[in-house]
Amino acid sequence: MSYWETITVGETIELGSHTFEAEAIKRFAAKYDPQGFHLDEETAKASMFGGLCASGWHTAAVCMRLNVDTRAAHAREWIAAGNPAPKMGPSPGVTNLRWLKPVYAGDTVTFRQTVTAKRKSASRPGWGVLEFTTLGVNQNGEPVFSFDGAAFSGTD
Numbered sequence: 001m002s003y004w005e006t007i008t009v010g011e012t013i014e015l016g017s018h019t020f021e022a023e024a025i026k027r028f029a030a031k032y033d034p035q036g037f038h039l040d041e042e043t044a045k046a047s048m049f050g051g052l053c054a055s056g057w058h059t060a061a062v063c064m065r066l067n068v069d070t071r072a073a074h075a076r077e078w079i080a081a082g083n084p085a086p087k088m089g090p091s092p093g094v095t096n097l098r099w100l101k102p103v104y105a106g107d108t109v110t111f112r113q114t115v116t117a118k119r120k121s122a123s124r125p126g127w128g129v130l131e132f133t134t135l136g137v138n139q140n141g142e143p144v145f146s147f148d149g150a151a152f153s154g155t156d
Contacts, residue, residue, distance in 0.1 A: 003078055003086035004128055004155040009118060013074075015066040015111040015134075020054045022105035028058040049102050056099035059145050063111045063136060087154025089127060097147040101138070109136045109144055116148070120155055128155045 022041070029038030033055035036043035044052040075086050103109055117131040130153050136145035 002154075002156055003075075003083065004118075004153055007115060007118060007130060007153070009115050012112055012114045013070060015063065015070045015113060017108050017110040018062045018066065019108040020058070020062075020103050020105060022052055025052060025054045025058065025105055028061070029055050033057055049104075051102075052105040053102040054105075054107075056145070059099065059103050059109065059136065060097070060147075062109070063134060063145065066111050067113070067134075087127070087156070089152025089154070091149055091151045092129070094147045094149040099145055101142055101144040103138065103144050107144075108139045111136045111145075118153075121152070124152070126154060126156050127152050129153075 026039055029035065035055075037047040037049050037053060038044075038055050038058075041052050044050070071088060075088065079085055111134065113132045113134045115130060115132050119129055121127045121129055129150050131148070131150045134145075134147050134149060135143060138144050
């Protein structure tokens with residue numbers, strides 16, 4: 001059986017959780033998204049958010065890190081079981097990226113992906129395309145982040 005064959009539509013993969021600490025929010029914002037409500041508690045309190053919150057791009061970056069780490073761990077397990085290394089390719093893009101609710105300092109967000117479709121590529125022999133929905137929920141179970149994505153995966 002190939003790695004591709006083990007992936008089923010409807011399967012949900014837990015990517016992990018991350019707590020967004022105030023200092024990390026500020027460091028990321030200072031480097032990549034220097035808006036007051038990401039940089040300073042007092043400015044954030046006076047904003048529409050009412051408190052220091054993470055950049056949406058910070059949330060997306062954390063999700064990507066957890067995704068890569070989870071996929072690599074699954075590949076290591078697959079190989080350790082005596083199987084050939086799976087081919088994992090890039091993503092052709094995402095759609096419907098949404099920051100549904102602010103991620104405040106101290107919030108813990110748990111991310112998961114659900115496979116929504118898979119098909120073999122007509123133009124790239126030996127490759128298929130996986131489609132999935134990614135969701136992040138905070139410690140209260142409230143959705144805070146989502147997107148629909150796709151990624152290439154080897155079919156051999």
